Amino acid sequence: MSEQNLDKLIDGLADDLAPVKPLAHPFIRILPFFAIALLYVAALVFFVGLRPDIGNKFADASWMMETFLMGFIAISAGIASVFLSVPDMRGEKWVIAPPLTTLGIFAVWSTFRAMSEGLHMPVLNMDHCMGEGVFMAAVPMTMLIFMIKSGATTMPRLTCFMNILAAGALGYIGLRFTCIMDTVGHATVSHLVPYVLIGALLGIAAKKLYKW
Amino acid sequence: MKSPSNNNAQKTQSELWTEYAGLAQAGDKTAYNALLREIAPFIRNYILKSLANPDWADDISQEVLISVHKSLNTYSPDRPFRPWLMAIVNFRRTDYLRKHYNARENKQTTLDDFDFQKAHVTNPTHAGEYKDIETALDTLPDNQRKVFEMIKIKGYTAKEVANEMGMSVSAVKVSAHRSMAKLKAILG
Numbered sequence: 001m002s003e004q005n006l007d008k009l010i011d012g013l014a015d016d017l018a019p020v021k022p023l024a025h026p027f028i029r030i031l032p033f034f035a036i037a038l039l040y041v042a043a044l045v046f047f048v049g050l051r052p053d054i055g056n057k058f059a060d061a062s063w064m065m066e067t068f069l070m071g072f073i074a075i076s077a078g079i080a081s082v083f084l085s086v087p088d089m090r091g092e093k094w095v096i097a098p099p100l101t102t103l104g105i106f107a108v109w110s111t112f113r114a115m116s117e118g119l120h121m122p123v124l125n126m127d128h129c130m131g132e133g134v135f136m137a138a139v140p141m142t143m144l145i146f147m148i149k150s151g152a153t154t155m156p157r158l159t160c161f162m163n164i165l166a167a168g169a170l171g172y173i174g175l176r177f178t179c180i181m182d183t184v185g186h187a188t189v190s191h192l193v194p195y196v197l198i199g200a201l202l203g204i205a206a207k208k209l210y211k212w
Numbered sequence: 213m214k215s216p217s218n219n220n221a222q223k224t225q226s227e228l229w230t231e232y233a234g235l236a237q238a239g240d241k242t243a244y245n246a247l248l249r250e251i252a253p254f255i256r257n258y259i260l261k262s263l264a265n266p267d268w269a270d271d272i273s274q275e276v277l278i279s280v281h282k283s284l285n286t287y288s289p290d291r292p293f294r295p296w297l298m299a300i301v302n303f304r305r306t307d308y309l310r311k312h313y314n315a316r317e318n319k320q321t322t323l324d325d326f327d328f329q330k331a332h333v334t335n336p337t338h339a340g341e342y343k344d345i346e347t348a349l350d351t352l353p354d355n356q357r358k359v360f361e362m363i364k365i366k367g368y369t370a371k372e373v374a375n376e377m378g379m380s381v382s383a384v385k386v387s388a389h390r391s392m393a394k395l396k397a398i399l400g
Contacts, residue, residue: 012382
């Protein structure tokens with residue numbers, strides 16, 4: 001680039017400058033997401049119908065642990081998503097560690113459960129949980145995509161992964177309140193696999209999706 | 213509107229950029245112009261060390277400046293400017309190199325292929341010239357090539373291209389001009 005052209009470019013950009021409002025702090029930006037996403041999942045849970053034994057489940061340590069881990073993943077991945085939506089992550093790169101660590105704990109814990117309780121792998125076919133799970137994650141995922149696009153991510157694939165983790169975890173929690181099947185096999189095939197597939201597709205398209 | 217303060221000599225480069233960026237967000241064109249002029253050589257020198265071809269540094273610097281312009285709202289005035297800028301610089305450099313090497317692969321599979329020539333080139337005796345032009349066009353970054361093709365080949369106006377590409381009219385003109393100069397240099 002010649003000096004002259006660089007000067008022209010800089011002058012052009014400076015001429016185009018309009019006042020901009022800096023994005024709010026990520027913790028503030030994520031609050032409406034959690035409020036709306038939780039209301040949406042809760043509404044869908046009541047629309048689909050609470051599982052009949054939900055009262056007993058709050059005394060079931062295994063169910064509580066599963067729900068707690070997924071809840072933590074949803075919150076931490078949501079927060080990581082919104083930090084990832086600005087180029088320097090506001091210097092808080094550690095925010096991607098909690099969701100990844102918790103996902104690892106969830107995987108190890110599910111493996112131990114499968115070893116002790118049995119996997120009880122269902123026949124691989126489309127069941128209602130798959131469709132309901134996708135519906136439960138759809139609106140949170142869409143909100144996250146719009147939120148990220150209002151920023152400028154420099155890590156589109158990681159951002160997309162955190163998005164699907166947050167939205168998928170919310171959908172998974174919703175399914176734990178509606179689906180009576182507690183086996184690891186069913187949870188993996190019918191509750192998790194759809195999110196993995198959607199996440200893989202979005203991951204491929206992440207760079208185009210979050211292009212700026 | 214607040215202007216850059218006069219005690220700039222006492223400030224470090226980083227503090228100065230941070231101040232300019234804050235003022236630019238408020239719409240201060242003078243501060244913004246000064247910021248872009250300060251960071252342009254810094255960006256070029258920083259990326260130059262990691263590139264095989266020094267010409268790429270100019271293209272990447274240009275893309276970084278445009279990216280800074282597009283994403284100015286994502287800079288947080290309570291944070292130092294430099295880490296924010298470096299994140300953009302590294303992102304654009306990686307993106308540019310990835311596109312460049314992908315494009316090189318495409319080049320190897322087009323006019324070198326005799327079946328392709330037979331199917332797509334109407335006058336095979338001129339295939340060498342077509343290939344030269346294609347090769348020269350392939351050296352342009354994707355966005356720059358698209359801008360060039362829209363203006364010089366398809367006949368769109370700079371304003372139409374600016375709307376389509378989400379760029380300013382002046383940036384489009386500069387991009388087209390630069391592309392033409394680069395093609396002339398390559399094709400002789």
